[in-house]
Amino acid sequence: MSYKYDPQLDGEIRPVSRPVLLQSLTAVIPAAAILHSEEQLKPYECDGLSAYRVTPMLVVLPETVEQTGAVLKVCHRLKVPVVARGAGTGLSGGALPLQQGVLLVLSKLNEILHIDLENRTAVVQPGVRNLAISEAVAPHGLYYAPDPSSQIACSIGGNVAENAGGVHCLKYGLTVHNILKLNMLTIEGELLTIGSDAFDTPGFDLPALVTGSEGMLGIIVEITVKLLPRPQAAKVLMGVFDDVQKAGNAVGAIIAGGILPAGLEMMDNLAIRAAEDFIQAGYPREAEAILLCELDGIAEDVDSGVEKVGGILRDAGATETRIARDENQRKLFWAGRKSAFPAVGRLYPDYYCMDGTIPRRQLAAVLHAMGELSAQYQLPIANVFHAGDGNLHPLILFDANKPGELEKAEALGGKILQLCIEAGGTITGEHGVGREKINHMCLQFNTEEIRQFHAVKRAFDREQLLNPGKNIPTLARCAEFGAMHVHNGELPFPELERF
Amino acid sequence: MEGDQDQSRLLQNQLQQALGEGRALRIAGGDSKRFYGNRVDGEILSTRQHRGIIAYEPSELVLTARAGTPLRDIEAAVAASGQMLGFEPPHFGAGATLGGAVASGLSGPRRAYSGALRDFVLGAKVLNGRGEILQFGGQVMKNVAGYDIARLMAGSLGCLGVILEVSLKLLPRPEAEQTLCFALNSRAAAAKANRLLTQAVPLSGACYSDGQLFIRLSGAGETLARCAQTLGGDGGDSDIWAAVKEQTGDFFSASDLPLWRLSVPPATDPAALSAAAAAATLWDWGGALHWIKTRLAADEMRAIAATAGGHATLFRSAQAPGDGVFQPLLPGLKKIHGNLKQAMDPHRLLNPGRMYADF
Ligand SMILES: Cc1cc2nc3c(=O)[nH]c(=O)nc-3n(C[C@H](O)[C@H](O)[C@H](O)COP(=O)(O)OP(=O)(O)OC[C@H]3O[C@@H](n4cnc5c(N)ncnc54)[C@H](O)[C@@H]3O)c2cc1C
Numbered sequence: 001m002s003y004k005y006d007p008q009l010d011g012e013i014r015p016v017s018r019p020v021l022l023q024s025l026t027a028v029i030p031a032a033a034i035l036h037s038e039e040q041l042k043p044y045e046c047d048g049l050s051a052y053r054v055t056p057m058l059v060v061l062p063e064t065v066e067q068t069g070a071v072l073k074v075c076h077r078l079k080v081p082v083v084a085r086g087a088g089t090g091l092s093g094g095a096l097p098l099q100q101g102v103l104l105v106l107s108k109l110n111e112i113l114h115i116d117l118e119n120r121t122a123v124v125q126p127g128v129r130n131l132a133i134s135e136a137v138a139p140h141g142l143y144y145a146p147d148p149s150s151q152i153a154c155s156i157g158g159n160v161a162e163n164a165g166g167v168h169c170l171k172y173g174l175t176v177h178n179i180l181k182l183n184m185l186t187i188e189g190e191l192l193t194i195g196s197d198a199f200d201t202p203g204f205d206l207p208a209l210v211t212g213s214e215g216m217l218g219i220i221v222e223i224t225v226k227l228l229p230r231p232q233a234a235k236v237l238m239g240v241f242d243d244v245q246k247a248g249n250a251v252g253a254i255i256a257g258g259i260l261p262a263g264l265e266m267m268d269n270l271a272i273r274a275a276e277d278f279i280q281a282g283y284p285r286e287a288e289a290i291l292l293c294e295l296d297g298i299a300e301d302v303d304s305g306v307e308k309v310g311g312i313l314r315d316a317g318a319t320e321t322r323i324a325r326d327e328n329q330r331k332l333f334w335a336g337r338k339s340a341f342p343a344v345g346r347l348y349p350d351y352y353c354m355d356g357t358i359p360r361r362q363l364a365a366v367l368h369a370m371g372e373l374s375a376q377y378q379l380p381i382a383n384v385f386h387a388g389d390g391n392l393h394p395l396i397l398f399d400a401n402k403p404g405e406l407e408k409a410e411a412l413g414g415k416i417l418q419l420c421i422e423a424g425g426t427i428t429g430e431h432g433v434g435r436e437k438i439n440h441m442c443l444q445f446n447t448e449e450i451r452q453f454h455a456v457k458r459a460f461d462r463e464q465l466l467n468p469g470k471n472i473p474t475l476a477r478c479a480e481f482g483a484m485h486v487h488n489g490e491l492p493f494p495e496l497e498r499f
Numbered sequence: 500m501e502g503d504q505d506q507s508r509l510l511q512n513q514l515q516q517a518l519g520e521g522r523a524l525r526i527a528g529g530d531s532k533r534f535y536g537n538r539v540d541g542e543i544l545s546t547r548q549h550r551g552i553i554a555y556e557p558s559e560l561v562l563t564a565r566a567g568t569p570l571r572d573i574e575a576a577v578a579a580s581g582q583m584l585g586f587e588p589p590h591f592g593a594g595a596t597l598g599g600a601v602a603s604g605l606s607g608p609r610r611a612y613s614g615a616l617r618d619f620v621l622g623a624k625v626l627n628g629r630g631e632i633l634q635f636g637g638q639v640m641k642n643v644a645g646y647d648i649a650r651l652m653a654g655s656l657g658c659l660g661v662i663l664e665v666s667l668k669l670l671p672r673p674e675a676e677q678t679l680c681f682a683l684n685s686r687a688a689a690a691k692a693n694r695l696l697t698q699a700v701p702l703s704g705a706c707y708s709d710g711q712l713f714i715r716l717s718g719a720g721e722t723l724a725r726c727a728q729t730l731g732g733d734g735g736d737s738d739i740w741a742a743v744k745e746q747t748g749d750f751f752s753a754s755d756l757p758l759w760r761l762s763v764p765p766a767t768d769p770a771a772l773s774a775a776a777a778a779a780t781l782w783d784w785g786g787a788l789h790w791i792k793t794r795l796a797a798d799e800m801r802a803i804a805a806t807a808g809g810h811a812t813l814f815r816s817a818q819a820p821g822d823g824v825f826q827p828l829l830p831g832l833k834k835i836h837g838n839l840k841q842a843m844d845p846h847r848l849l850n851p852g853r854m855y856a857d858f
Contacts, residue, residue: 118693118766141697163643174641176650177618192831198762198809199610199787202825203836203854204659205617208650212643232699256558258581258671298699301722357639359559389640429641437644444644448631452843453645459838472645 003052003435005098009477010469013100016080018057021102024078025060028070033108035059044103047088047095048150049436051350051406056083056097063108065183065191065221072219073189075102081468082187084215086126086158089150091353092434094162094214094470101468106157109221112136119197120227121180126157126220130164133225142227145172148430149338157220163212165430167263167337168294170388172228174430176211183222184210187461197224209456214432215467217460231296234262235306236330239291239313240284240320244268244371244383247289248363250316251387254293255360257312259305263294263334264388268367270347271340271384271395278343281336282329284320291318291387292333340384341395348380348397352409356420357391357429366423370394370416377412379405391429392420418443433471441471442478450475500572503551505565507624507632507663513544514661514848515630523851526657528567529594532603534815536656536853537823544661546598552576553664554638561621561638563666566598573597577669585613585670589744598662604654607744608704608715611765611784613670617653624664625652628844638666657850658858659843673717676703677727680735681712685769688712689786693766696785700726705785706743707769708750713739743783746790750781756792757816759800763787763809775803790814801826823855833857 007013018036025034035041036058045053057080062068075082081101088095097103110127117140122133130151134143147166148154154164160182165174172178181195194206201207210217241247247266254264267275267290272283283290291313295305310321324330336343345351358366367383374381374396385393394416398409417427417440427433427440441450453472457464473481517524523541527533550567557580564573570590577583587607588600601623606615622636625648636642636649652662683691685707692705692712701722704715713735716723742748751758761772761780765787772789773780776799780789793800797813797820804811810826813819828836833855840847840858847858 116766119764120696163647165641170640173614173618176647177614186831190831192835193829194832196809197764199615199765199784200604200654200762202810202812203828203832204655204839205604205651205653206832206835208617208647208653212647217646229697252558255560260671298701298718298722300725301701301719304719357641359556359561359639361556361558386641391639391641424637425639426637426642426644428644429639430643432643433645441644445634449633449635449645452627452631452633452648455842456646456648456839459835459842 003093003096004054005469009474009480011464011474013081013098013468014079015100016078021058021078021080024074025058025071028074029060029062029067033061033063033067035061044085044088044097044105047085047090047093049091049093049096049434051352051400052093052096052435054097054099056103057100059103059105061105061108065109068104068109068219068221069185069189069191071102071104072185072187076187076189076465079463079465081465083467084161084219086155086161087129087153089154090158090162090434091355091431092428092436094432094434094467096435098468104219107155113222121197121224122227123222123224124156125222126155128156130154130156130159137227141230143230144225145178145228146175149341156223156225160211160220160223161213161215162430162432165386165389165391167265167334167386169386170264171260171262176208178226179207179211179223180226181224182207182210182220184218184220186218187463187465192218195224212432214434214471216457216471217466233299233302234294234296234330235302236292236294236324236333237306237309237313238322238333239293239318240287240322241289241291241317242287242319243317244289244367245364246317247291248367250291250313250318251363252360253312253316254309255388257308259309261293261309261388262296263292265292265337266290266383266385266387267337267340268383270380270382271344274343274347274382275336275340278346279335279339281332283336292337337384344382344384344395344397349399349401352396352398352413353431354392354394354396354413354416355428355431356417356425357389358420358423358425360390362423362425363387363390366392366419369419373412373415377408379409379412386429389429390425414440435470438470438473438477439481441473442481447475447478450478500551504548506549507626510544510546510549510661510663511626511630511632514626517542518630518846518848521846524848526602526661526850528596528599529569529592531590531592531595532599535603537819537856539850539853541851546596546661549663557582559638560669561666562669563638563664564597565664566596566662568597570595570597570600578672581672582669583672584619584667586610586616586619587744588616591745597665601653601662601665602655602657608706608740608783611705611787612703617650619668620650620653620665621668622666623649623652623662626661626663628660628846628848632663636666640668656853658840658854660849673703675720675723676715676717676737677723678735678737678739679714679716679727679730679732681714681732682710683712684710685773685780689769689782692785700730704740706739706781706783708748708781715740743781750790754792756794758814759791759793760812760814761789761791761804761809763789763804763807767807767809772803772807776800825854828855
């Protein structure tokens with residue numbers, strides 16, 4: 001698709017004069033916090049989805065919440081759209097700038113404001129890196145559970161905006177389960193506190209609504225996160241398979257066995273070899289698939305769990321099971337997984353990461369169908385994903401410099417998303433819709449549902465100034481895309497009955 | 500199961516008719532939680548016959564059922580496969596339904612350790628105030644397509660839409676459970692419950708009543724035996740958890756004074772709370788949830804809760820305060836709530852005023 005903002009399909013944006021905007025902003029924040037020259041703007045033209053690039057009109061980097069509010073007030077007054085950006089690691093183009101908009105970068109709001117050891121919470125600014133929170137509280141035996149693979153770089157504000165997950169979310173939940181309170185600025189610049197330091201809050205569950213809302217409802221400027229005590233013990237087990245589908249079935253068998261692993265991840269041969277070449281994690285290069293299963297908790301329970309999982313893996317056809325012998329090897333096993341994206345990235349000039357989620361029982365069938373699609377489109381796919389959650393991350397490998405390859409990769413990606421919906425799943429588990437999957441939303445939701453989303457958006461942002469063109473497609477776009485909406489169970493394609 | 504049926508069209512018709520005639524509707528499942536929230540009058544829209552488990556795949560840890568399905572049936576069905584609802588919802592009556600549990604959003608003693616009802620909502624089918632049937636979320640563990648309107652329904656007290664179907668995440672049932680009991684003052688008990696969280700103890704409940712701290716452990720039998728030995732204390736009656744959850748113990752039945760629910764940060768000093776309210780509290784959730792029976796004015800109770808960093812709800816009482824049973828919202832939030840009501844139920848058809856007078 002063309003990712004550029006299209007007024008016909010995404011809504012008109014009233015043109016605003018750049019000098020006027022610049023002048024109005026300079027009146028409320030220091031000039032140094034505003035970037036406007038070509039070379040200053042360049043680094044901000046894309047997020048983690050680098051195939052999409054747009055130079056913003058201006059970039060603003062406020063250093064305080066007050067400045068952020070003041071910027072929003074100016075933009076609201078002048079009717080200038082605002083795109084929020086944290087660390088820019090998002091993979092769906094959610095922070096893709098608008099040529100006629102301000103890119104509001106929150107990376108300078110990067111302080112850990114307070115750590116409450118008694119209540120086990122931390123109050124942090126949105127620009128704080130995910131990993132920095134766990135590092136700061138580690139001396140107290142605590143950590144922040146959601147651990148996206150991008151955790152050294154991504155911001156907690158971006159995590160909230162995407163409802164980010166990670167390898168430990170199967171047991172400990174996603175971002176939405178691990179935050180208590182948010183301070184959010186509305187597009188009018190008004191500060192709202194949603195949620196509270198208690199376990200619940202009167203009124204509607206606004207933290208649920210705002211988490212994962214991709215910068216469409218407000219700008220998150222302060223987050224109270226929950227901290228968890230480090231488990232007494234953690235062990236990781238690797239199951240080696242000569243067949244991807246066997247590994248897929250083993251995932252369901254572990255869960256059905258009444259075990260709730262702290263993490264349950266899968267990598268296929270392409271991903272295994274890439275990771276092995278990259279950081280020598282000790283993976284078996286010849287395996288068709290590996291499963292990494294981590295158990296944590298009380299030491300004795302972990303030991304008995306490891307034994308049980310070992311048995312399940314062998315019953316499911318694992319050719320070998322390995323238990324990380326010590327903490328170093330455990331870290332190494334995970335390091336291979338966590339660096340798998342960049343590792344795969346070294347194999348090919350470009351990769352395109354998909355994010356569909358499916359019911360676990362469909363894993364084997366969907367992995368098989370993806371293999372067929374890969375052959376049909378003649379583009380390799382590497383799989384490395386959150387198997388326990390059924391959250392797939394097929395990495396489509398291609399070369400953007402070859403004419404037509406990006407389009408081909410996108411078309412293949414679209415097919416995979418359709419596959420996920422038809423299997424009873426969703427087009428995005430954790431990376432968000434952003435700009436990338438805006439058309440595919442029309443596949444997953446019908447007209448009334450999309451209209452309901454827009455109504456909810458207007459409850460926060462009547463004039464649609466926050467991140468326009470993202471997350472929820474206009475009905476005009478769905479009509480143009482001509483997508484057939486497919487709902488669970490009502491499959492339009494009889495040949496897909498295998499699901 | 501016998502009696503299972505899909506009545507979504509019927510409910511939709513009734514709503515559309517009420518919409519045409521401008522009549523307000525009071526949504527009711529088992530009506531077991533009618534006492535909760537502000538009083539609503541209106542024609543009853545009953546979800547009770549819209550019932551049945553639609554999908555339950557134990558290996559997925561997911562169950563989907565219609566709103567009118569008795570909570571009891573759901574708990575029995577998942578227990579038969581060694582699973583459970585991790586949030587331990589209170590029933591408050593034999594007829595409690597799934598829809599009512601989700602709409603009221605209440606969670607039982609396990610909440611502090613394995614999560615609240617809202618944490619387990621994966622998807623919902625909703626009939627909005629325009630009479631449209633909409634589906635949000637799904638049956639998978641992770642889903643960020645569109646706004647999380649399914650989770651927003653949890654605790655919305657029917658003010659945003661009629662919940663028709665819900666998909667919930669389930670948890671494996673622990674192998675064994677054990678209750679321990681310690682004679683302590685309230686402050687020492689809360690400190691102990693808080694401390695246990697950082698120790699290698701499989702805690703699944705901590706409540707306090709009448710000079711006694713009750714601790715519940717859940718896990719492998721051997722682990723429990725070992726933990727019980729190190730922790731000491733006396734063997735406790737495991738019925739305490741049902742009594743606290745369903746409000747059937749002496750504390751709740753001893754008088755008909757108004758019952759307040761204070762939700763506060765877990766490390767709040769319970770002694771300070773009961774001193775401020777000049778009444779004994781029964782606390783749950785390791786100290787984050789306090790039940791207080793008192794005739795103190797609503798403003799005073801709210802101030803006490805707010806000082807502690809939480810909020811107060813008049814949970815049961817013959818009479819509601821003029822501004823309703825829930826802690827009033829600040830103006831900015833109130834506006835957003837009104838806008839959301841407008842977005843989902845623009846004609847104020849559904850449970851008007853049940854949560855706040857304005858919507
Ligand atoms: C190698 C790699 C691995 C990854 N692994 C994972 C993974 O395991 N799990 C996972 O969930 N994601 C993963 N991601 C995706 C990405 O890291 C997450 O989506 C992350 O949450 C984005 O954070 P960010 O700070 O980079 O946000 P950005 O990319 O800057 O922004 C993301 C979205 O959030 C909005 N936003 C940002 N800050 C705010 C704010 N303060 N207020 C309101 N809106 C805001 C933006 O407008 C945009 O829509 C990965 C990415 C990469 C590159």
